[in-house]
Amino acid sequence: MADDLSQLQRDYEQQGYFVIRDYFDADEISSLRAVVLKFHQLWQQDNAKFYQEEAFNSSLITGSQYLASPDRVKLFNFISSKKVMKIVDTVIANNPAFMNTQLFFNPVNPKQKDFWHRDCQYDHDVEGQKLAIQETQVLHLRVPLFDELGMELVPGTHKRWDNEEEFNVREEEKGRLSSDDLSTGKKINLAAGDLLVFSADMIHRGLYGMDRLALDILVFDSAGDFVDYVDDDCLPDKVMLAEIIDPRLFLNIMKLKAVG
Numbered sequence: 001m002a003d004d005l006s007q008l009q010r011d012y013e014q015q016g017y018f019v020i021r022d023y024f025d026a027d028e029i030s031s032l033r034a035v036v037l038k039f040h041q042l043w044q045q046d047n048a049k050f051y052q053e054e055a056f057n058s059s060l061i062t063g064s065q066y067l068a069s070p071d072r073v074k075l076f077n078f079i080s081s082k083k084v085m086k087i088v089d090t091v092i093a094n095n096p097a098f099m100n101t102q103l104f105f106n107p108v109n110p111k112q113k114d115f116w117h118r119d120c121q122y123d124h125d126v127e128g129q130k131l132a133i134q135e136t137q138v139l140h141l142r143v144p145l146f147d148e149l150g151m152e153l154v155p156g157t158h159k160r161w162d163n164e165e166e167f168n169v170r171e172e173e174k175g176r177l178s179s180d181d182l183s184t185g186k187k188i189n190l191a192a193g194d195l196l197v198f199s200a201d202m203i204h205r206g207l208y209g210m211d212r213l214a215l216d217i218l219v220f221d222s223a224g225d226f227v228d229y230v231d232d233d234c235l236p237d238k239v240m241l242a243e244i245i246d247p248r249l250f251l252n253i254m255k256l257k258a259v260g
């Protein structure tokens with residue numbers, strides 16, 4: 001396993017992603033799916049207009065708005081399970097911290113197209129994005145709850161800047177659209193039970209279609225300045241903490257928040 005983990009570490013370093021097929025068993029996925037579907041149904045009712053018109057994801061799944069403590073503890077224990085932590089520790093060696101969770105589904109409007117982006121482009125101008133890909137590390141761990149078309153990624157772009165085609169498409173310059181195909185894109189089909197790990201700042205897009213419902217766990221390197229992105233309500237309270245088997249991810253973000 002140590003060799004396998006070193007290979008995954010190298011894949012991440014070089015390509016910005018890796019996928020592990022059949023990482024979770026059917027029981028693990030069905031208990032996770034039951035909790036997530038509860039959240040999703042309540043969220044859809046509460047956000048009916050947004051859902052009908054434009055949504056393709058929700059976030060704050062571990063928060064208290066839609067799920068009660070026992071279900072939240074189930075989510076926290078999945079996120080910090082041995083299997084997940086082994087992978088997190090492989091990619092982020094020093095004090096990985098929990099950031100958030102997101103749930104990705106198909107937009108209701110069939111005309112809504114999947115689009116290329118780097119997550120950092122929503123917070124930074126072009127110069128800031130160039131710095132972000134050199135300096136920071138935000139990891140997405142995608143857990144598909146049903147078989148799906150998956151993601152399309154541009155390998156290596158966690159470390160390198162866009163070529164001209166990529167930039168024009170992603171930023172919708174020179175008549176290009178962010179939903180245009182990229183010649184450098186690599187499609188990764190995913191099945192329930194697989195785990196896809198990728199850098200949030202690489203060029204990527206989700207592929208709409210099938211029955212997709214994917215839970216993304218977002219984790220960052222404590223050296224990065226992401227504390228303000230973390231909602232206190234999405235963290236476990238003291239009573240829940242006592243029920244979490246390996247709460248390091250949550251303790252690390254709580255420590256960062258405490259020092260401000």
Ligand SMILES: O=C(O)CCC(=O)C(=O)O
Pocket residue numbers: 056104119140200204205206207216
């Ligand atoms: O699956 C999607 O629709 C987009 C996924 C994405 O952009 C992300 O996980 O950061």
